[in-house]
Each structure stands twice: as structure tokens, then as C-alpha cells.
Amino acid sequence: MFRYYIDLALRSLKRTPVLTALMVMAIGIGIGASMTMITVLHVMTDDPMPGRSAQLYTPHLDPLPLDHKQGGDGPDPTDNLTWPDAMALLKAHRATRQAAMAGGSLLVRPGRTGLRPFYVDGRYATADFFAMFGMSFERGQGWSGADDEARARVVVLSDTLDRKLFGDADGIGQMVRMGDNDFRVIGVTADWSPKPMFYADASAQHYSDADEFFLPLSVAVDLKLQTNGNQSGWGKGDAGMSLTGAEMTWLQFWVQLDSPAKAEAYRQYLIDYSAQQKSLGRFQRPPTNAKLYSLMGWLAHENLVPNDVRLQLWLALGFLFVCMINIVALLLAKFLRRSGEISVRRALGAGRRDIFVQLGIESALIGVAGGALGLLVAQLGLWSIRQRPDDYAHLAQMDVPMLLGTLALAVAASVLAGLLPAWRACRVAPALQLKTM
Amino acid sequence: MTLPPILAALRKHKAGVLLIALQVALTLAIVCNAIFIIGQRVQRIHRPTGLQEDNLFMVTQSWVGAPTGDDQAATDKLDSMLRTDVAALRNLPDVESAVAINTMPLTNSTWSGGIGMKPDQEHSTAQAAYYFGDEQMLPTLGLRLIAGRNFTSAEIQHRAFRGTNEPVLVIITKALADKLFPDGNAVGKVIYVDGGKKPSTVVGVVERMQVPSVQSWANYFTWYSVLIPARLDAGFARYAIRAKPGRLQAAMREAPKALFAVDPMRVLDEGATYEDSSVHSFADIRANAYRADRGMAVLMGVICLILLCVTGAGIVGLTSFWVGQRHKQIGVRRALGARKIDILRYFQLENLMIAGVGAAVGVALAVGLNLLLMHFYEMDRMPVLYVLLGLVVVLALGQAAVFAPARRAANVPPVVATRSV
Secondary structure, X not given: OHHHHHHHHHHHXXXXXXXXXXXXXXXXXXXXXXXXXXXXXXXXXOOOOOOOHHHEEEEEOOOOOOOOOOOOOOOOHHHOEEHHHHHHHHHHOOOOEEEEEEEEEEEEEOOOXXXXXXXXXXXXXXXXXXXXXXXXXXXXXXXXXXXXXXXXXXXXXXXXXXXXXXXXXXXXXXXXXXXXEEEEEEEEEOOOXXXXXXXXXXXXXXXXXXXXXXXXXXXXXXXXXXXXXXXXXXXXXXXXXXXXXXXXXXXXXXXXXXXXXXXXXXXXXXXXXXHHHHHOOOOOOOHHHOEEEEHHHHHHHHOOOOHXXXXXXXXXXXHHHHHHHHHHHHHHHHHXXXXXXXXXXXXXXXXXXXXXHHHHHXXXXXXXXXXXXXXXXXXXXXXXXXXXXXXXXXXXXXXXXXXXXXXXXXXHHHHHHHHHHHHHHHOOOHHHHHHHO | OOHHXXXXXXXXXXXXXXXXXXXXXXXXXXXXXXXXXXXXXXXHHHOOOOOOOOOEEEEEEEEOOOOOOOOHHHHHHXXXXXXXXXXXXXXXXXXXXXXXXXXXXXXXXXXXXXXXXXXXXXXXXXXXXXXXXXXXXXXXXXXXXXXXXXOOHHHOEEEEOOOOOOOOEEXXXXXXXXXXXXXXXXXXXXXXXXXXXXXXXXXXXXXOOOOOOOOHHHXXXXXXXXXXXXXXXXXXXXXXXXXXXXXXXXXXXXXHHHHHHHOOOEEOOEOOOOOOEOEEEHHHHHHHHOHHHHHHHHHHHHHHHHHXXXXXXXXXXXXXXXXXXXXXXXXXXXXXXXXXXXXXXXXXXXXXXXXXXXXXXHHHHHHHHHHHHHHHHOOOOOOXXXXXXXXXXXXXXXXXXXXXXXXXXXXXXXXXXXXXX
């Protein structure tokens, strides 16, 4: 029966080409617009560390004074940690792995002639950074905790930067002049830039930044290297903005906790630490203000998806809704026009349910055709988004789940749209129609 | 043309009527708000900064191996490097004037602080953006002085970038002057910047100067700027340069060359894209600042157009079907003496009624949608004009869409009435 219904549906669609074309176009445009924005939202909220994100957490403390007021849209100081807090958490070693980090921008003076000095972005981090985020090394390795303590002047480069500076030769063991200091290259990592760059500060370009070098944090602080990111101080005068002071937050901190029970234990440790700092007179706010965010929870808190993208998504969905109403009207017209043919089938013994299924399959066929058109429209839409100079623009690509989702959404939308018309059509009294034929 | 027959006929097609009315309502709601958004964005894109924008460009550069440290010796060395650069730029034949400045409007790089009326004021009276430059800042940027005077060269100081902000003299914008001193004449009065103790005297008022940021967080102080007579010394510098009329391209080529001739140890890229380049004309800065608004306006326009097409197509489709269904009825009417124009008018009036009902619901939806957008996306209240405009557009669309099927109906010959049931 299924093949028969498809045959019937194809014939009927061919008989009214204009109407069919209108319906396919309406579904196609509606689906195309919606899938474009849904794909953009999908890539922007995707898990940047599949397989690892469940074990990564970021702790946040509240060292602000009681009378501090968070002004308007300014950055929230509690998004980052102060130096004493970060070092205390690092030394306590309560998680499987922990690392403190901050972004930096340094002037590189290449040894090779013919290459002018240029700026690169990178990260100042502690030893556990590489293992915790599962970075793979092409050559060499990261530094150890002892190197952190000893303030060793070492650097790990990304593959791109290594090639730029040393070409095909091995960069391991060479010296690089960064900032105004020389560093020895001890490792080269494969290029890695998770999107969004979840471990970066709130001021970063989360979807397009990439770290090209990694330096020990202690060295960066010692040499007063330039940092990127928000530095929020609440102390009085110049002492309030000291990098190692207790009244300025600028460090990001991530830990690896292998089970929810360990996460709960770590959360309790943060509260205990805050209570201890409060009793020492450093913290003023309640210890329960201390928080532990999971990776996806942190991304949700940061709200990286710009309002414009959300607005465009709702607009696209509203657009789809109007297109669907259009389809309902057109399908109603189409099905009711065939009352005569339907009555003949009813007279020959088809029940109301059979007619309903037949018309439902016709709607689904329109959905399939509309879905194919919608895919083309969505590709066009995504291409136009890739031309925008936005942070996330280059991510606007369709992957296989989104592709299948497009077709599924198109078929679902048109079947849904066809429900009312099919129900109305199968309730037409056959006798009356047969008399007029 | 009486209404009851039309209404009676429509009662038989309730579903279709409802669907068209709903489509019209939703289209009206979306089109009204979309046109409003377009209007808002276009207004934002075209608002003047207060600067004379033609022949103006900006160079951003940083020195390699410059002295670091916050001590006076390092600051003085950086200051002499800065002054050498500015002198070299001012000597160029294509350049009218140049100034070392910390930022410019529309660059999205804002340094702002609270302005108070009393020393050590806790909650500032207004927020303002700071522009640091010497006495050439006003002529280079082309700002209009409406009260008081410009700085003199003797009043210019210099200090390290991260030093404390305690200017002795300032120039403020008219908007800020009106906010701080509502009863006029801000010149000679005293303000306190950054909640500090030291007073700053207002020596002049410029008509208009926008803050660097175009993002929504700066909306509440977009026209409040404070100009401070100081050079900021750091390892990098920005130069605002006014080229002689018509010599903008030549000046933009010569400026980097002149700077490299003074000191080759600097980073100054002439890259291919906006982000990689260190030399930007103000037109480029403006285009870059408002590209999101432009994109939004274009998107809204495209959506409006497509939505109107889709609704139009839907009306055409459904009305064609009705015409087909009422073939006999039209034939009977024609046989009884109706002219073609009467049939045409009948269908157009019917469409007007349905679209009218839909539009009435649509007006309510449009206002509701606007309130929603105001709440979630910080939009402004939509003026009635846009609703009326949307109403006219949607009704016209309905009439245009029904014309073709109505004409087909009008061409039904009266002989159809004689054919058997």
C-alpha cells in the first residue's frame, strides 16, 4: 500500500505543478533559514572537549569587599582568581590535576633575517596544563612542577609558530627572543584551539583566538610580561593593581576531577578555604559564595552566544512558522479540490484512516522535496555568514547531524502542516461529491 | 455591495479564512518590527561623531625594545620618542596636522571613568570617556569649540600610561556640560575625575564628540567625553593624522615610511585585512564599527521581502482554490446581471475584509512583539508610524495578490449557470 500511496502522491503533485512548486519553495525557504541559524547556534554551543569536558571544572572564589558594587556591564572580578588564592589552591593539590593560567601577548624577534618582529598570543600556565587538557606534543614535552618553582626560562611553541621561526629544522633546544628575554624551546605541540576557547578570560575572542606559545606562569610574573585579559582590582592606589597582590583578580584556574563525588568534595574544600580566609580577615563575604563550575556550566554562565545570534534564531523560527501556516492553507486548497477523487476511493472501500495516511504521505513527499531545497538555502545562508568578519563566522559549517536534522525537520514540519488539511479532506461526505461528478 | 452575502459565503470556509488572517497577522507583526529595526540601525550607522571625518586617518604602532618600567626616566625617554614621531608626521608635505592620542571614536577601545562634582565623590554624577592629546587635538580631529578656548602648548603635560589621572584643565562635550551644569556656562567651573580629590577646571566646551565604543554597554554615556591635555607614554602609540584636502591616500602611504625613517625598530603592519593593518582611514574605522548593524539591517530587509512573497503566494493559492470552488455561484451571479467589475470588486472586498481582520490582530501582535524585544533585546519602543506603514504594506499586498485570481473569476462566463448540477 505504501508504494501505491507514493505513486498516487507523485501523480497528484505533478498535476498541479504551480501549487506544488509554491509549497516546496515555502518549506524550503523556511527550513533553510531556520537551519542556518540552528547550525550557527549548534557550533557555538558545542562541547569544545568531547570526552574530557565531564572531568574539567573551574573554581571561583569571592574575595571582594562587602561594599563593592558590580557596575553595569563591567567585567565581574570573581570570574578570575587572585594570585595568593590561585597559588594556595595549586599547592593544596586537592584535585587530580590543577593549573593556573593567564593570556599573554609577546613580541617575538626571530633570529632569521628577513622576518620582521611580530606579536603572538599565548598562555602563561603551570605544569599540569598540558596533561589536563590532553595536548599532544609533536616533539619534546612540557615543563615540570620543579621548573615552575625554579622559574626556568623555557617555552613550548605551537607547530605553526615553530615552523614560522625555524622552518623545517627542529626547534627543540633553540633560543627564542620573546618580550625582551630569551627562552629555550623544550616542546612543540600540535596546533590546538578548542572552540570556544573555554579556558580563556571573558575578554578573549573565544571562537577565533589560538595560543601559539606557552610559558611558565611564575616566569611571566617575575619578568612582568604583558598579560591579556581583564585585571580587576579593588584596592587603593598602585598597590591595589599588583600582579601578586591580594586585591586584584586576573588568573584563570582549571582542575581535573574524575568523578562527581570528587567534585562535591572539591566544592566543599573551596567553601572551607573561603571560611578559613574569612577567619583570617582576608575575605569578607560568606564562604558559600565559592563556586565550582563544570566546563559546560561555565560556558553557559559566560553566555558566549551574542544576543544578535539569538535574535536571528527566533526570527528564523518565526519565519518557519509563517511558512508552515502558508503550507497548511495551500494543502487545504489542494486536498479539498480533490474531493471527487477521494470520494471515489471511499466508495471503493477505503476507510477514513486510509485517506488520512495517503494524504499524510503526500505531505511527507512535499517535505522531502522541501528539505532538499532547504539544504541548498541553508548552505547559501551559511556561506553568507562565513563572509561576515565576526568572531564565530568561520565556524558556520554544516556537519552530518545538522544535515540529517534538516531533512527530518522538513518532513516533520510538512507532515504537521498537513494534519489539518488531511483530516478535513477525509471527513468530506463521499455521496455528495460523487453526485456532482 | 452589501456585506451579509460576503460574510455568509466566508462562513463556509472558516479554516481558510482563519489561515489567511493568521498569516496576515504574523506577517504584519514581523514586518513592522523588522522595518523598525532597520530604521534604528540605519540611524545608528549615520549618526555623526562630531569629528570632521574626511581626510582623517589613524596609525597604531608599538616600539621594539622600548624602555619599560614606570619610573620617570623611562617615561621621559618614551615621551621624547613620541614627540619625535609626531614632529616627523607634522613635517610631511601631505599632512595638515597630527596628534598623539590614546584612542578615537568608533574604535571600540574606551578608557572611561566617573565624573563628580565634589572631591572624593562616591557615586559619580556621570560616566565619560577620556581622550588624551595635546593642543593640536581639536584642529586635527576637526572638533567644534562652542565655548571657552582650546589648550595652549604650555598646558600640555606628559605621564606614564598607567599613572594617576589628575588633570588640571579639561575640555568637555556639550552633552556632558548640560548634564553636569544644567543652568549653562560650564566654562570656568570645576569637576572631579575618577572620584579623585584634585579639581579639574573646564576651559572649553566642544559641540559633540562620541565615545570610542559603539556597543550597547556604552549607550548611557555615548556623548559624554572629556579631553585632557596630556601625552600618555607607553611602549605603543596611536597617531591621529589629518591629511591636506584630497591628499588622504598619499598621506596614508607616507606616514608609515616617515615613522620607519625616524626609527626602524617598531611594529607597524600594512596588512591585507582590517585586523592586520595598522593604518586605517576614518571611513574604514566607521565601516568596521558598524558592520554588525549593517548586517542586521540587510538581514531584516531580506526576511521582510521573503515573508511578503510567501504570504502573497499563500493568498494567491488559496483564493485561486476558492474561485475554482465557487465557479457555479459566480456563473449564476453573472447570469443574473452582475458585470465583470462587480465580480472583481466582490473578491477584492472579501480579501480586504479578511486581511483587515488579520491586520487588526497583527497590530496587537506587532506591539506585543515590540514589547518582547524591548524586554529581552534592549530595543526602543516602536512609534505608531511603523505600525501604520506595516498596515498599509500588508493590505496592499493582499489586494495585489488577490487581483489575478479575481480577474480569473471575473472571466467566468454566465453560461456556466446553465450547466447541470
